[in-house]
Amino acid sequence: MSTSNLNDLSSFEPEAILAAVPGDHPRAAAVLVLGREASQTGHLDVAAISQIANELYSEGFPASSPFYVGAPSQSSVSSSLEASPLSLEVGSIPNVSSVAQPSAATSVPAYAGVASSGFETPVSLGQSTTKDLAAYKSIELDQLLGSIDIPYLTELNQALEDQSHAQPQVFSAASGQTPAAASVEKSTNTDHFYFLQSGDGGLDSKTLSAVAPDKSPAFDVDLVRKDFPILNELVNGRRLVWFDNAATTQKPQAVIDRLAYFYQHENSNIHRAAHELAARATDAYEHARETVRRFINAPSVDNVIFVRGTTEAINLVAKTWGKKHLGEGDEIVISHLEHHANIVPWQMLCQETGAKLKVAPVDDCGQIILSEYQKLLNSRVKLVSFTQVSNALGTVTPAKQMIEMAHANGSKVLLDGAQSVSHMRTDVQDLNPDFFVFSGHKVFAPTGIGALYGKPEVLADMPAWQGGGNMIQDVTFEKTVYHEAPNKFEAGTGNIADAVGLGAALEYVERIGIDNIARYEHELLVYATQVMSQVPGLTFIGNAKEKASVLSFKLDGFNSEEIGAALNQEGIAVRSGHHCAQPILRRFGVETTVRPSLAFYNTRGEVDLMVETLKRLVSNRAPSIH
Numbered sequence: 001m002s003t004s005n006l007n008d009l010s011s012f013e014p015e016a017i018l019a020a021v022p023g024d025h026p027r028a029a030a031v032l033v034l035g036r037e038a039s040q041t042g043h044l045d046v047a048a049i050s051q052i053a054n055e056l057y058s059e060g061f062p063a064s065s066p067f068y069v070g071a072p073s074q075s076s077v078s079s080s081l082e083a084s085p086l087s088l089e090v091g092s093i094p095n096v097s098s099v100a101q102p103s104a105a106t107s108v109p110a111y112a113g114v115a116s117s118g119f120e121t122p123v124s125l126g127q128s129t130t131k132d133l134a135a136y137k138s139i140e141l142d143q144l145l146g147s148i149d150i151p152y153l154t155e156l157n158q159a160l161e162d163q164s165h166a167q168p169q170v171f172s173a174a175s176g177q178t179p180a181a182a183s184v185e186k187s188t189n190t191d192h193f194y195f196l197q198s199g200d201g202g203l204d205s206k207t208l209s210a211v212a213p214d215k216s217p218a219f220d221v222d223l224v225r226k227d228f229p230i231l232n233e234l235v236n237g238r239r240l241v242w243f244d245n246a247a248t249t250q251k252p253q254a255v256i257d258r259l260a261y262f263y264q265h266e267n268s269n270i271h272r273a274a275h276e277l278a279a280r281a282t283d284a285y286e287h288a289r290e291t292v293r294r295f296i297n298a299p300s301v302d303n304v305i306f307v308r309g310t311t312e313a314i315n316l317v318a319k320t321w322g323k324k325h326l327g328e329g330d331e332i333v334i335s336h337l338e339h340h341a342n343i344v345p346w347q348m349l350c351q352e353t354g355a356k357l358k359v360a361p362v363d364d365c366g367q368i369i370l371s372e373y374q375k376l377l378n379s380r381v382k383l384v385s386f387t388q389v390s391n392a393l394g395t396v397t398p399a400k401q402m403i404e405m406a407h408a409n410g411s412k413v414l415l416d417g418a419q420s421v422s423h424m425r426t427d428v429q430d431l432n433p434d435f436f437v438f439s440g441h442k443v444f445a446p447t448g449i450g451a452l453y454g455k456p457e458v459l460a461d462m463p464a465w466q467g468g469g470n471m472i473q474d475v476t477f478e479k480t481v482y483h484e485a486p487n488k489f490e491a492g493t494g495n496i497a498d499a500v501g502l503g504a505a506l507e508y509v510e511r512i513g514i515d516n517i518a519r520y521e522h523e524l525l526v527y528a529t530q531v532m533s534q535v536p537g538l539t540f541i542g543n544a545k546e547k548a549s550v551l552s553f554k555l556d557g558f559n560s561e562e563i564g565a566a567l568n569q570e571g572i573a574v575r576s577g578h579h580c581a582q583p584i585l586r587r588f589g590v591e592t593t594v595r596p597s598l599a600f601y602n603t604r605g606e607v608d609l610m611v612e613t614l615k616r617l618v619s620n621r622a623p624s625i626h
């Protein structure tokens with residue numbers, strides 16, 4: 001096939017052509033777009049075509065293509081791009097310069113069937129300025145893209161005819177979410193949650209769940225940063241440096257676009273209407289639940305309850321399981337590291353039930369003293385609740401060991417994953433807590449959504465919390481029969497769109513690779529610790545051997561707010577205050593600290609900028625101090 005065969009497509013937008021491709025063959029769509037561009041404009045806009053092709057080809061070129069580069073690379077995406085510079089050799093477009101391509105993570109269509117096909121190294125078709133088509137008249141597109149059967153030609157023509165009566169659909173290049181991707185997926189969609197018929201629209205949870213986290217290529221921070229539009233924001237005339245990740249994380253374009261897509265194409269209440277959008281919304285919501293399940297390795301989606309966030313999850317457990325199982329003289333053990341969200345609900349429960357709250361102490365580095373923790377574990381302890389990572393100090397607690405110790409004592413365990421989910425792999429079957437809780441907004445998802453995981457037998461033993469719609473099987477004025485978990489704990493209309501956004505965020509993290517993230521962040525934390533130590537008068541609060549993300553500190557001669565304000569002048573956002581963890585700060589004799597906290601989109605350059613600012617602050621103040 002050559003470009004000249006495609007003249008009849010010239011009146012269609014490329015996106016409409018993409019959207020109309022009825023088959024499951026993204027390469028066909030790429031050919032059509034390429035052909036349409038070429039034949040309609042007489043110009044080959046290599047930049048635009050590169051972008052489209054990089055999205056469609058994120059799963060790799062077919063082996064027969066001249067651009068096939070083999071099996072997944074463990075090297076970074078950028079180095080793989082450098083190693084295999086690709087130009088449109090046929091017709092020889094000469095220059096392949098390095099371009100702002102969407103990262104590998106972004107370029108994988110977020111809900112396309114292609115995501116399940118396993119990675120080959122993402123490749124760039126390269127970038128050049130617009131080229132005259134004349135030079136490429138002889139391009140054989142199938143040679144360019146591999147031996148391709150274009151399937152469904154008849155259907156395609158039909159679809160294009162229909163399309164001419166319809167509004168062209170829009171897709172965002174940065175999100176990797178194309179209607180074509182959805183349409184590709186529709187054709188393989190056989191396992192819908194509800195009554196959605198195959199091909200009726202909505203997204204395919206079966207295909208989507210097949211994302212293979214372990215096959216993610218290593219990430220390049222410069223590429224990853226392109227996925228977060230807010231990182232281009234100017235604050236006080238400077239490029240934003242977001243070091244307030246422990247408070248909340250920024251959102252990738254894939255999440256932003258997924259929310260927009262939901263409201264544009266799927267919005268409905270869920271579970272209870274016999275119409276198309278109800279089915280799509282239900283599919284999307286339940287797909288997100290499956291994504292959460294996979295992300296934390298829960299045994300079943302029935303173990304995953306959507307809540308507003310960590311705080312609501314802990315309150316739910318306190319007010320249901322806690323109220324049922326705790327009484328006068330019983331004890332709850334927490335640690336000195338806890339966020340107020342893991343203190344106050346237990347205090348309230350103790351007030352209601354007559355139970356007592358006991359606190360496992362930490363050493364001077366901010367590590368839980370396990371021998372003291374062990375001493376607290378006695379037959380009265382019904383529940384242990386502690387954090388996996390301290391938001392104030394960054395301490396990573398020995399969660400698995402502490403859970404084993406609690407279980408050996410016959411106590412149930414709630415593990416607070418608010419600060420750990422975005423930094424390390426979560427495997428609830430390996431860690432083995434009875435409850436695991438986290439907030440979506442700490443892991444690149446929207447605010448107002450999070451999850452409570454509970455072991456099946458523990459959830460089955462829990463009374464309902466809030467009553468209302470969605471959680472019931474049958475209601476009469478005499479009696480109500482509840483659903484089982486998870487619906488039993490999701491009364492009323494939940495945060496449907498943001499649950500879908502949470503699913504998109506976790507899929508994004510899977511594509512980057514949580515182990516890649518952990519490795520990169522650890523190196524950045526070690527680097528930041530070293531260079532910050534060189535700031536005169538700086539003292540870290542919290543020096544645990546195992547730390548994640550957080551660099552709490554005090555600076556002689558300055559209060560925390562002054563430092564926060566000075567950094568803000570440079571566009572650097574850090575938290576200064578008590579971080580909703582007053583007991584642990586007071587343990588170290590302070591009421592507040594300055595708390596930079598890192599995510600995988602932060603860089604050494606940003607750390608250097610913060611350190612320079614701190615040093616300047618100190619040297620400017622020095623004369624008045626001495």
Ligand SMILES: Cc1ncc(COP(=O)(O)O)c(C=O)c1O
Binds near residue numbers: 309310312387389439
């Ligand atoms: C360790 C820890 N637990 C619980 C919470 C509460 O999370 P949310 O406010 O999202 O409910 C936070 C928030 O910072 C936290 O860091």
